[in-house]
Amino acid sequence: MKKVQKNLKYKRRYNSYTNWCKKEFGSRLQKVSVNAGFTCPNRDGTISEGGCIFCNNEAFSPVLGYSAPEEPISLQIDKGLKFIKKRYRKPARYVAYFQSYSNTYADLSMLKKKYEEALKHPEITGIVIGTRPDCIDKDKLLYLKNLSDKYFVQLEFGVESCFDQTLKTINRGHDFECSRKAIELSADVGIYTCAHLILGLPGESKEQILSQADIISELPLHSIKLRQLQIVKNTNLAEDYIKNPQKFRLFELSEYIELVSRFIERTHPDIYIERISGEVPPKYNVVKSWGEVRSDTVIELVDKKLAELDSWQGKFYNT
C-alpha cells in the first residue's frame, strides 16, 4: 500500500514501473531495441518449428526497422537512438533491449559478446533481455549478476499464462513450473525479473484470467507486463481465428479496462507494472476492435476506472 500511495503523488493508482525508473535513475528509462540474431528453441525444431501460436516477431520489431540482425549491435543502437531522440524529446537514460526471439538461447560466450557490445556503447547504461524461462541457467544468471554490479540488468520472461492447459494450447513448449523456477532462480541471484502475461488466451474464463494475479503475486517478481490477446497476421492463431472466430473471446476496450483494473486490484502491491496493454503496428492486426487507441490512453482509462472503483493495486491482494 505504501508504494501505491507514493504513486498517487504521480497520479497513478498502481505501482508504476515508469515512476520507479524516474525515482531510481532520475529520468525515464528508454529502451533501444536490438536484434542480436538469436533464434528460439520453439522455432528451430529443438522444441517445435511452429512457435507459439500468437508469435510474429516482425510485428513486435520497431516501427522503422532500425534493428536488423545483420548489422553490428553498436550500429543498431546508433540508429535507434537517432530515431528515439527525434520522437521523444524528454530526457532519458537508454538501455539496449534484446527483444526479438529468445535472447539467452546461446552459449555463454556468445551471450557475453552480444551483451557487452551493447554495453560498450557510450549512451547505454544497461540491458533488458527478453527470453523464455527454459533458456536460462545458473551460469548465465551468475554472469548477469556480475554485470548488474556495474549496469542495469533486467530479465523479462515470457510466462504468458499460469495454466498448463493454456500453455499447451498456445504451443508454448514449457509449463508454468518452468516459469516459476526460472523466476525464483533469477530472484535468488538478485536480478531484476519481469514476467509477461497475455490476458485472454483461448480457453481461459474471466475468473481464470483474474486468478493469475493471485498466482503471479506469489512469485519474487520485480515487475510484470500485461497485454490483451491480439490476433496478429501470419500466425497460427490468426489462421485458427479466421477459420473458427467463435472459439475466441476478444475483449472490447471497456471490457479490457474493467478486467485489467480487477487484475491490478489483486496484484501484490510491491510488484511494478511496466505495461498494461500491447500494441502492434496496425497493418499486422487481424482484428482492429480498439480503433486508434494507444497504450497511453489505456493507462489513463485504467487509472480512471480504479478511481471510479475507489480502488488501487493490491486492494484485494491475498483476500
Ligand code: SF4
Ligand atoms: S513468442 Fe518467443 S518463445 Fe514463442 S515462438 Fe516466438 S520467439 Fe519463440
